[in-house]
Amino acid sequence: MTNNYKFNDNSMLAEHFSVSEFRCQCGGTHDTIINPELPEKLEKLFKALNCSAIVINSGYRCPTYSVNAGGSYSDFHTKGYAADIVCYDQFGNKISSKKVSCVAQDVGFGGIANIDGSYTATHVDVQTSNFWKGDEVVTDDYSVTDDFYSYYGISKSSGNVSTTSTIVARGIDVSEHQGVIDWEKVKSSGKVDFAIIRAGYGKESSQVDKQFERNYSECKRLNIPVGAYWYTYATTAVEAKQEASVFLRTLAGKSFEYPVAFDIEEKSNLIRALELCEAFCSEIEKAGYYTAVYSFKSAFESNISDIKEKYDTFLSHIGVEQTDYSGDYGLWQYSWTGRIDGISGDVDLDYAYKDYPSIIKNSELNGFSTSDTQSSVSEKSILEKILNHVVSIDKKMK
Ligand SMILES: [Zn+2]
Numbered sequence: 001m002t003n004n005y006k007f008n009d010n011s012m013l014a015e016h017f018s019v020s021e022f023r024c025q026c027g028g029t030h031d032t033i034i035n036p037e038l039p040e041k042l043e044k045l046f047k048a049l050n051c052s053a054i055v056i057n058s059g060y061r062c063p064t065y066s067v068n069a070g071g072s073y074s075d076f077h078t079k080g081y082a083a084d085i086v087c088y089d090q091f092g093n094k095i096s097s098k099k100v101s102c103v104a105q106d107v108g109f110g111g112i113a114n115i116d117g118s119y120t121a122t123h124v125d126v127q128t129s130n131f132w133k134g135d136e137v138v139t140d141d142y143s144v145t146d147d148f149y150s151y152y153g154i155s156k157s158s159g160n161v162s163t164t165s166t167i168v169a170r171g172i173d174v175s176e177h178q179g180v181i182d183w184e185k186v187k188s189s190g191k192v193d194f195a196i197i198r199a200g201y202g203k204e205s206s207q208v209d210k211q212f213e214r215n216y217s218e219c220k221r222l223n224i225p226v227g228a229y230w231y232t233y234a235t236t237a238v239e240a241k242q243e244a245s246v247f248l249r250t251l252a253g254k255s256f257e258y259p260v261a262f263d264i265e266e267k268s269n270l271i272r273a274l275e276l277c278e279a280f281c282s283e284i285e286k287a288g289y290y291t292a293v294y295s296f297k298s299a300f301e302s303n304i305s306d307i308k309e310k311y312d313t314f315l316s317h318i319g320v321e322q323t324d325y326s327g328d329y330g331l332w333q334y335s336w337t338g339r340i341d342g343i344s345g346d347v348d349l350d351y352a353y354k355d356y357p358s359i360i361k362n363s364e365l366n367g368f369s370t371s372d373t374q375s376s377v378s379e380k381s382i383l384e385k386i387l388n389h390v391v392s393i394d395k396k397m398k
C-alpha cells in the first residue's frame with residue numbers, strides 16, 4: 001500500500017505536495033516511503049482549510065531517525081503514513097491546530113493529534129486501525145476524544161474555514177444612481193480600497209449601466225481595484241443565462257481584481273434563487289470569472305442556503321455593528337448611507353475579508369493572464385504553488 005521513492009525524487013504527489021517534502025531528515029540518502037493516501041488527504045485538508053501553504057515539518061522517518069525524533073521504531077512515520085504539519089491561512093498566519101484537527105477529522109485522517117503547547121503543529125496519519133484523536137499536550141499516548149469539535153469547543157461552521165473575520169479592504173459599490181463620480185476625490189479620501197461597479201441589469205444589451213464604462217476606466221486610471229455586479233430580473237434559468245451573456249459581453253476586454261457578482265434581490269426572483277444563481281454563475285465561471293452571489297442575509301439563510309457552498313457570498317446586512325450571519329462570506333455590504341468625498345448623496349459601503357486582488361490575479365481569472373502579471377518565472381512558480389488552489393476553491397469541496 002506504500003510507494004518507495006528515490007532520495008532525489010522531486011515529483012509531485014498532489015497539487016501542493018511533492019515527494020521531497022516527505023523526505024526523512026536523518027541526513028542519509030535512503031528512499032522515501034509514502035502511502036499514496038497521505039498526500040491525497042493532505043490536499044483535501046489544504047482545500048478545506050483554504051490554506052495558502054501547508055509545511056510538512058516531518059514526513060517519512062527511517063526507524064533510527066524515528067527513535068531519535070522521539071517516536072518509535074515502528075510508528076506511523078516509519079510506515080510512510082504520517083506527517084507533522086503547520087497550516088497557513090490566506091494572510092500567512094498559522095492556523096490553530098485545534099481547527100486543523102477538526103477539519104482533518106472531516107477529511108478522514110485516521111490519526112490526528114495536536115503536537116505543541118501553542119497549538120500550531122498537528123500530526124496527521126492515514127492509519128485505518130485505531131482512529132487516534134489526541135492532544136500531546138494533554139497526554140502523549142492516548143486518545144483524548146472521538147470528536148475534536150466538541151473537545152475544543154469549535155462549531156462546525158467556523159471549523160470549515162473559508163473566510164476569516166479580519167477586514168482586509170474597505171470599499172464601495174456604485175451604479176448610475178450615484179451620478180458622475182469624482183473618482184480623484186474618492187481616491188484621495190483614503191477611505192476606498194476597492195469599488196464594485198454595477199455593469200447593468202436584465203437581459204437586454206441596452207440595459208448596461210450608463211456610468212459603467214466611465215466608472216471602470218476612471219478606477220483603472222487611478223488604480224482603484226474593481227469588481228462588477230449584474231442586477232437580475234430573470235425568472236427562469238434561460239433568462240438568467242441570457243443575462244449572463246450580456247454581462248459577459250459588457251465585461252469583455254476588461255479586468256477585475258474583485259469578484260463579478262450576481263445581484264439577486266427581488267422577491268419574484270428569490271423564489272427561484274437556486275436555479276437562477278446556478279444558471280447565471282456557472283456561465284460566468286465557465287468564462288473564467290470569479291463569481292459571487294449578492295443578496296440579503298435572510299435570502300442566504302433561506303432561498304439561497306444551498307448555493308452559498310458553491311459560490312462566494314457578497315452579504316448585504318445593514319444597520320448592525322456586526323452581522324450575526326453564521327455562514328461564510330467574502331464581502332459584506334454593511335451600509336447604504338455612506339458618505340465619501342467625490343460622491344453626492346448616499347453610497348453603499350462594503351468590507352472585503354479576502355485578498356481578492358492576489359487570489360484573482362494569481363489564478364488568472366477575471367481577465368488577468370500570465371502576461372499581465374509581470375512576475376519573474378521563479379516568483380511565478382512560488383505564487384503558483386501558494387495560490388493555484390484558489391481555482392479549486394471555486395470548484396468548492398463538492
Ligand atoms: Zn532516515
Ligand SMILES: [Zn+2]
Pocket residue numbers: 077082083084123124
Ligand atoms: Zn507525527
